[in-house]
Amino acid sequence: IEMGTLVALNNGRRERMDHLSSKSFRIDMKAREISFSYLDYLLNNINENENIRIVGIIGRQSTGKSYLLNKIFQTRFAVAAGRCTDGIWMSYVFLENIHFIILDCEGLFSDQRTDDEEIKLISLLTAVCDITILSQDLGFSRFQDHLFAFLSQAVEKISKSEKLFKGILLVAIRDISDSNAQESFDAAEKKFLDLQSKGKSGFLEQLFSNTFKVQLVHHFENRNFDYEIKGLRQLFFNYINTELHTSHRWENGKNLADHLKILLVQLYTDDFIDSHEIHCEMKLAELIERMKKAWTRFYLDDEENIALNEQIIKTIFDNKEYLIK
Numbered sequence: 001i002e003m004g005t006l007v008a009l010n011n012g013r014r015e016r017m018d019h020l021s022s023k024s025f026r027i028d029m030k031a032r033e034i035s036f037s038y039l040d041y042l043l044n045n046i047n048e049n050e051n052i053r054i055v056g057i058i059g060r061q062s063t064g065k066s067y068l069l070n071k072i073f074q075t076r077f078a079v080a081a082g083r084c085t086d087g088i089w090m091s092y093v094f095l096e097n098i099h100f101i102i103l104d105c106e107g108l109f110s111d112q113r114t115d116d117e118e119i120k121l122i123s124l125l126t127a128v129c130d131i132t133i134l135s136q137d138l139g140f141s142r143f144q145d146h147l148f149a150f151l152s153q154a155v156e157k158i159s160k161s162e163k164l165f166k167g168i169l170l171v172a173i174r175d176i177s178d179s180n181a182q183e184s185f186d187a188a189e190k191k192f193l194d195l196q197s198k199g200k201s202g203f204l205e206q207l208f209s210n211t212f213k214v215q216l217v218h219h220f221e222n223r224n225f226d227y228e229i230k231g232l233r234q235l236f237f238n239y240i241n242t243e244l245h246t247s248h249r250w251e252n253g254k255n256l257a258d259h260l261k262i263l264l265v266q267l268y269t270d271d272f273i274d275s276h277e278i279h280c281e282m283k284l285a286e287l288i289e290r291m292k293k294a295w296t297r298f299y300l301d302d303e304e305n306i307a308l309n310e311q312i313i314k315t316i317f318d319n320k321e322y323l324i325k
Contacts, residue, residue, distance in 0.1 A: 028281040031261040046253025054101045056125040059135035061107025123154040126207045127164040151203040168211040175219045
């Protein structure tokens with residue numbers, strides 16, 4: 001995040017886009033320039049009907065968010081005593097025939113960030129995640145109202161589309177003791193049941209399908225910690241494998257990568273037109289490029305080569321077939 005906006009890194013490097021505005025370039029063109037490096041390769045090789053899920057985490061700074069993700073998904077996000085995550089970092093794991101994209105978000109309520117910057121971070125995560133983990137300790141209650149205000153504004157930041165805001169909220173209460181476990185669980189559940197009762201007027205409905213779960217997690221030195229981590233991991237699999245949630249939000253890995261890049265550019269420009277329309281423009285631009293490359297390989301006196309190139313540029317897009325003859 002720089003100068004109040006979320007900046008996408010390209011192959012892990014910062015590219016200057018400060019001179020650009022939403023009026024000086026098309027969002028689909030800029031989105032196509034963003035590269036996730038090796039993750040692009042992985043995503044582009046996830047085919048149709050394969051299970052892709054996104055899990056992200058939000059919470060206060062220095063509360064062990066990266067450590068929790070590493071324990072659950074065996075990722076290798078940086079872990080340190082102080083601030084160790086800047087912006088949002090992405091990783092990939094393959095567990096039990098499910099492709100997981102893991103998003104590790106920097107800590108909220110930092111003096112180094114403005115409210116608008118943190119709202120953009122939350123907007124990106126909640127828009128694309130199937131499960132958003134809210135990591136909170138027992139001292140988090142005084143930050144809750146502030147966070148809930150952020151979440152409400154996240155809805156307004158990004159226009160609603162059929163691809164976004166389809167996940168659930170998992171509240172992980174950290175570092176509990178045996179003596180206060182039940183009290184902590186009851187208090188959190190009551191708080192979110194009250195939010196759930198607001199229905200369509202509340203952020204829980206608008207961002208998380210009005211669905212939440214509360215999970216208690218002891219301190220990592222407690223004998224129950226590893227057992228609870230296994231329980232969290234199993235909770236993810238149970239949720240994903242239920243009949244209500246077996247539908248595929250993303251047609252394939254490339255479809256997911258495209259929408260992530262579009263959303264990053266939209267957050268950068270504060271231009272939130274229909275992302276489906278932008279994605280159509282991206283697909284058409286890619287189709288035109290493929291057609292041009294195919295045409296350069298034509299030899300009119302070679303019938304076999306012409307037939308081969310016809311197959312190369314045959315593409316189905318939005319249930320319409322495109323074919324150069």
